[in-house]
Amino acid sequence: MPGQSSTRDRMVDAAFALFDEQGYDATTVDAIVERAGVSRSTFFRAFGSKEDVIFPHHPDLRARIEARLAAGSAETRVVAVREAAGLVLEQYLSEGDVALARYRLTRTVPALRGREIASMLGYQQLFREALLHWLDGPDAELRAELLAAGIVTGHNVILRRWLRGQTDDPRGELSHALDLVMESRGLATAAPHGALGTTVVVVESNRSGAEVADVVRRALEG
């Protein structure tokens, strides 16, 4: 292959540049492929549609969320949900300017707005299915759906605040938002089965295992 797999990157860059210069609707696929130096066929093979070029990472992110939730259990559901939601936020934070450009586009172009909404609802489905296995009791189905909606909605509120430049601590605010969501649905209860063993829940940490263990030991001894 002549152009490695960077042909994809070239198309993304060309698309975002043109969208920024002349708007989404006014930019034709022909113009994108011309600037990227590829053919129409290549574009549609890589992205499937003009909209997909705006969200080139969604399939990958979706897979990562699914994997994180699949690694959780009824006992570790709180941290599983927190980390899975964190994956989404981190994806946007790491994209930086691209995320901002996308936000500007999704705000103004209805078609893209619908596209993003659909993606978010896809994430919500992942959370709902995971929660459905972790919850029991009356209204489990309804509560799982409400919780999933709360998680995604809470995340979106914080993400939007960050995109608007209204916060410098999106991670902390997401954590607080998830507190609000999970507390109100009784999800934050540790050891849901009333086990008498030792349950350690590490909600969030960037320390090493040894450091965490040290903190725990001192807490128990103190």
Place this chain on the structure above:
Amino acid sequence: MPGQSSTRDRMVDAAFALFDEQGYDATTVDAIVERAGVSRSTFFRAFGSKEDVIFPHHPDLRARIEARLAAGSAETRVVAVREAAGLVLEQYLSEGDVALARYRLTRTVPALRGREIASMLGYQQLFREALLHWLDGPDAELRAELLAAGIVTGHNVILRRWLRGQTDDPRGELSHALDLVMESRGLATAAPHGALGTTVVVVESNRSGAEVADVVRRALEG
């Protein structure tokens, strides 16, 4: 005008019939207008897009929700939310078979699914804006968004159950779902400002004003 305004109805009927016979994607607008006996121009003037013919009532419903919420206040917010959510449910219930046909389509055709999701998020925005005026305290913005998402999500769960034939009492289940949503966010609190006057909240009733008054009188006297 020769064909009254039933040209619109004829197009809707023709579209649903063809979608049912050969699927959404396989049905061209030309086929629809041919069966309806109108021209292409007429179709696009009436609906704007092929998708819009599936949701011909959304603009009207949106206006009714907005009106109901606008008629509410911080004191009557609980009943305002309940009735506004009820408007959506009643719309679907009154459509009967058409709602079922639409559900079948939206489940299978991704484009229509995205369309419906976008509509639902439009309703969510109406609730969010109303709630934003009725809530105060910390995290008002976040709580309004979470509540709006809960209301719409709860409604959708019940609606979906009804569309699947899993319930005979969607109104009752919606009421219960909204209980769950509002209770968990402290929205159900009557007289939020701590007023010492008399606050009467009629949560749901199909009785006349006189009958309700009679029940209240007996409750106070007993």
Place this chain on the structure above:
DNA sequence: CGTCGATGTGATACCCAGTGTCACACGCGT
């Protein structure tokens, strides 16, 4: 070293949704 298949790419033709424009017919009031 030649052959083969897999993969990424280009070129072309086609379908169909959606827009814009002009023309026509009808009802309605003056």
Place this chain on the structure above:
DNA sequence: ACGCGTGTGACACTGGGTATCACATCGACG
């Protein structure tokens, strides 16, 4: 009878998306 607004039809055009065929590069294998 005359305009005038409105709903409709006819037609041409743009542009997203699909299908098909051709070609070029690279690695595997005999």
